[in-house]
């Protein structure tokens with residue numbers, strides 16, 4: 266399916282080289298950019314229509330950010346509370362320090378269930394821990410049931426956008442893909458394509474022994490897990506198989522059921538312009554006495570995988586408030602121009618650029634801090650008020666502190682020396698104005714990258730300071 | 739091969755130790771909130787429990803209507819916008835006629851249902867085979883999968899969002915409302931509550947101590963936008979959602 270299990274760490278700087286290469290490729294592909302832009306076009310209108318139904322969207326954002334803030338800052342108290350309540354409901358909690366441990370837990374659960382067929386609903390945490398590859402390596406057949414994830418699974422690609430996994434794929438490509446894998450006749454109707462997947466999947470729900478899902482929220486008060494989805498595939502995944510396994514990061518805990526009265530509608534409105542996502546389902550353990558159906562066992566894998574490292578950074582702790590709505594991707598000019606794959610991360614876009622350096626190392630991933638125009642559109646869009654674009658600056662600062670660039674330091678010192686001496690500054694400016702035309706003609710290596718896609722204006726006849734002095738007279 | 743309880747306890751202790759260590763430095767209040775009147779920091783600068791109760795947030799969220807009649811109107815409007823079909827009928831006899839007419843019009847062969855005082859009176863007129871789900875009748879995936887429609891009650895309807903709350907305890911389990919191609923909900927107008935928060939209050943009142951293993955807010959028929967972001971109804975769940983609302987406020 267997606268990339269092979271990471272065995273040895275990639276060469277230093279590989280992630281950055283890949284980013285720059287893919288970004289350059291992608292930016293040139295005007296057709297693709299246009300396609301992605303058009304696909305997102307309807308989002309703005311529907312989001313604004315829904316936002317207008319709030320009596321005060323900005324204050325509602327305050328409430329949402331506070332619900333998450335107060336939970337994330339009390340994880341020490343709320344995680345055990347959630348665990349106790351979830352266990353009392355008949356579920357079992359499995360703690361996983363890292364991806365390897367989480368994969369091992371799931372494999373062991375599948376073995377005890379003597380599982381043959383596994384069905385999955387959308388779960389970004391499972392992408393993060395490369396679960397599908399591990400299951401397949403052990404001989405389990407896994408089917409992604411979410412339409413977008415299913416298409417990406419057939420294509421052998423990771424999700425392009427963590428909420429809209431296949432938004433970059435055209436319908437004719439999907440038609441060909443289904444023809445090739447499912448033997449269906451070609452069609453250009455999104456409706457017909459959806460029905461093909463629907464018919465294909467129905468038997469698989471009925472026949473699966475184990476269903477694997479993610480979780481959007483863990484409610485400490487009641488020990489329920491909350492799953493948000495539009496298609497109904499998660500509902501089916503948690504209804505028909507004998508065992509239900511959910512995988513969630515530790516930061517998903519909220520304190521009260523009432524917090525969801527704010528968070529559920531805002532997640533839907535911010536991320537997809539809906540009043541509510543189609544299915545918001547709370548699960549409290551396996552089937553109960555007197556209930557018609559449901560799994561015999563319910564397990565929850567609680568994953569750390571470096572989230573505690575982000576938690577330890579008080580300045581950026583709010584990045585853990587993220588409810589993965591995807592709004593910051595939808596509005597990001599960089600995302601729309603370089604595309605989802607260029608990031609090379611599980612979580613794309615602005616929030617991915619903030620958290621990936623924490624989850625996978627600042628040295629290798631700091632280049633993502635530069636994948637921003639710092640316009641702040643992401644911060645404005647975020648329903649839980651994460652200070653996304655400033656965190657990109659914080660990451661840049663932290664990277665400069667931990668491994669300063671010698672050349673940059675010399676440059677800064679040089680500039681400081683010049684700027685402190687007005688006569689030297691004036692001379693420097695004069696020299697710059699005189700040689701700018703020449704530099705544009707010669708294209709020295711330091712400027713060539715910039716000049717390849719941009720033009721420089723002609724040098725002014727005189728400096729700003731000289732012009733100012735003249736006006737004062 | 740199986741991970742032991744001791745191994746799980748070790749992992750738990752390690753994670754909780756890291757969490758405890760990480761939280762020793764307090765975080766600043768959320769971005770944009772510092773110094774505002776709603777700031778949730780207590781006197782000591784620590785995050786505080788319930789400084790902003792949901793009560794404060796209610797007036798900021800979408801409106802759910804101030805009176806029962808208003809809530810009903812908002813609810814029906816939202817349901818229709820979500821492409822659910824709403825049928826308002828005066829009494830159960832009319833509801834039965836309505837269901838029979840829909841069954842004939844849509845040519846249903848099999849309908850699944852569960853025992854409930856609002857559901858049973860509607861079955862007599864249904865012109866096709868009906869399968870009971872749950873109770874002594876048990877549950878069979880294949881039988882349910884072959885049904886055209888699932889008929890269920892609900893816990894309540896939420897006007898604010900046009901959502902229908904179903905539970906595994908009172909609405910025929912988990913699959914009845916999601917596996918058949920059409921989901922028909924029967925409810926009385928008294929079951930309409932203004933907001934999500936009211937729905938949670940109701941849940942706590944009705945089920946505290948023994949929560950249903952599943953509670954699901956259904957907001958419109960199943961949908962997807964995964965192909966070119968174009969809306970298609972009926973991804974995996976029901977393609978159609980019919981809501982039969984019994985009663986009228988004018989008559990009271």
Ligand code: SF4
Pocket residue numbers: 586587588589590591592593594616643646647648649650651653
């Ligand atoms: S950072 Fe905010 S806007 Fe981005 S996905 Fe998370 S919650 Fe949504």
